[in-house]
Structures are given as structure tokens and as C-alpha cells.
Amino acid sequence: MPAIIDKISQAIHPSASRAESTSAKPVFDHTKVSVVFVLGGPGAGKGTQCARLVNDFGFCHLSAGDLLRAEQQREGSEYGTLIQTCIKEGTIVPMEVTIKLLENAMRAAMNEGRGGDGWLDGKGRFLIDGFPRKMDQALKFEETVCLSSLVLFYSTTEEVMSSRLVERGKTSGREDDNADSIKKRFHTYKSDTMPVIQHYAALGKVAEIDSSGTVEDVHQRTNVVISELLTTGKYTGK
Numbered sequence: 001m002p003a004i005i006d007k008i009s010q011a012i013h014p015s016a017s018r019a020e021s022t023s024a025k026p027v028f029d030h031t032k033v034s035v036v037f038v039l040g041g042p043g044a045g046k047g048t049q050c051a052r053l054v055n056d057f058g059f060c061h062l063s064a065g066d067l068l069r070a071e072q073q074r075e076g077s078e079y080g081t082l083i084q085t086c087i088k089e090g091t092i093v094p095m096e097v098t099i100k101l102l103e104n105a106m107r108a109a110m111n112e113g114r115g116g117d118g119w120l121d122g123k124g125r126f127l128i129d130g131f132p133r134k135m136d137q138a139l140k141f142e143e144t145v146c147l148s149s150l151v152l153f154y155s156t157t158e159e160v161m162s163s164r165l166v167e168r169g170k171t172s173g174r175e176d177d178n179a180d181s182i183k184k185r186f187h188t189y190k191s192d193t194m195p196v197i198q199h200y201a202a203l204g205k206v207a208e209i210d211s212s213g214t215v216e217d218v219h220q221r222t223n224v225v226i227s228e229l230l231t232t233g234k235y236t237g238k
């Protein structure tokens with residue numbers, strides 16, 4: 001592992017040993033820990049639906065964007081400025097930072113002693129929202145942290161997403177809910193994230209859900225997919 005990447009890993013998670021972060025096996029066993037990636041364009045409704053799935057199925061919801069914003073705010077973080085610039089410009093933060101934040105958050109959730117079906121006997125279930133945004137992240141996360149079970153892909157038009165973001169921007173306080181950043185985020189989504197969705201689609205691991213309708217409509221469609229995944233261990237799309 002190059003020195004700069006080692007430095008980033010150690011800074012974000014000082015207790016992680018070098019052996020741990022370079023081990024050949026992923027940290028979590030995917031036969032026990034379910035990871036569902038949640039993708040879609042900016043404003044497609046990922047976070048909104050994840051909140052519903054937490055209630056319905058006891059998932060732990062980890063938003064990569066939220067973790068990065070928290071790291072940006074953390075006193076003493078040496079990545080604050082880097083993260084702030086990437087978010088404003090709609091570009092992607094170096095994968096080592098985001099993957100380490102996700103791994104740490106997953107470990108913390110696994111150690112919390114959560115109850116319920118999905119969390120007994122070393123099991124866990126995670127919604128990883130807004131990640132992986134780029135192929136390098138997808139490959140590295142699955143190699144080192146956990147293999148994913150499914151990609152929930154929320155799709156709608158750019159017009160719908162844009163108007164939702166502009167509306168959200170009136171109260172969100174987010175530095176990227178403005179016309180200039182939104183344009184840049186769409187660009188990154190098309191150039192970097194669409195190939196990730198295509199990659200998983202080729203593996204038969206994508207459930208595409210039209211998120212143009214009401215929150216409730218989208219929620220119902222999502223529940224059909226997740227119920228099948230959790231009952232049978234896979235999603236067939238039938």
C-alpha cells in the first residue's frame with residue numbers, strides 16, 4: 001500500500017493494524033453481513049427510501065456523504081478542506097478516506113449489539129447509501145470490506161432530481177444544493193457512477209426502481225425487492 005494511503009488509513013482509524021487493512025480477505029463475511037449499495041443520481045430519493053427501510057427491516061443506514069460531511073466537521077481532521085472542496089465541486093473524495101469511514105462505521109454497528117432478526121449470531125444488514133460512486137471504490141470495498149448482495153438503483157429524470165435538490169436547498173444548508181454544484185454532480189454521476197451501475201447490472205445484481213412517483217409508491221416498490229432479498233437471500237427481478 002503506498003505510504004500516502006497508509007497515512008490516510010492510520011489517521012482515520014489509528015487502531016487499525018497494517019495487516020488488517022491489507023489482508024486478502026474482506027473484513028466482513030458476506031454470508032453473515034448483507035450489504036446493499038444504494039445508488040441513483042443526486043436527489044433521486046436514496047436517503048428518503050433508506051430511512052423507510054431502516055424502519056421496515058432493521059437495516060443500519062450508512063450514507064457515505066453524511067460520513068464525509070461529519071469527517072469534514074470533525075475537529076482536527078486533516079481531510080476537512082479536501083472533503084469540502086470535493087463536495088462543492090461534485091467530485092469524488094479519494095476512495096481510501098470514504099472506505100475507511102464506512103468500515104469504521106460498520107464495525108461500530110456490529111459491536112453495538114443490535115437486536116432483531118438481521119443482527120443475531122454475528123449477522124448484520126447495511127444500506128450503504130451513495131456509494132460506490134466510482135469503479136475503484138466498488139472493487140476496493142468488495143475486496144477489503146465486504147461483498148455486496150444487491151444494488152438498489154433509484155432512477156428518474158434529471159428534471160425531477162434537479163427540482164428536488166433546488167427545493168431541498170432552501171432548507172438543507174448543504175453547500176452543494178445550488179445550481180452550479182448540482183450541474184457538476186450530474187456530470188460526475190454520468191461519467192463515474194453510471195459505469196458502476198452498469199458493472200453490477202452485468203452481474204445481475206441491480207434492482208432498478210423508478211423513483212419518479214410519490215415517496216410511498218417508491219417505498220412499496222422497494223419493499224418488494226428487499227423482502228425477496230431477505231427471504232430468499234437473492235433478488236431475481238421476477
Ligand SMILES: Nc1ncnc2c1ncn2[C@@H]1O[C@H](COP(=O)(O)OP(=O)(O)OP(=O)(O)O)[C@@H](O)[C@H]1O
Pocket residue numbers: 040041042043044045046047048049065130164165167168211212213214215216218
Ligand atoms: N418520491 C419523492 N417525491 C417527492 N420528493 C421526494 C421524493 N423522494 C425524495 N424527495 C425529496 O427530494 C429531496 C432529495 O431526496 P433525498 O435526500 O432522499 O435524495 P438523495 O438521492 O439521497 O440525494 P443526495 O444524493 O443528493 O443526497 C428531499 O428533499 C426529499 O424530501
Ligand SMILES: O=c1ccn([C@@H]2O[C@H](COP(=O)(O)O)[C@@H](O)[C@H]2O)c(=O)[nH]1
Pocket residue numbers: 042063064065066068086087088090091092093094098129130131132133176185
Ligand atoms: O462515496 C462517496 C460519496 C460521496 N462523496 C462526496 O459527497 C458528496 C455528497 O454525497 P451525497 O451522497 O449526495 O450526500 C458527493 O457529491 C461527493 O462529492 C464522495 O466523494 N464519495
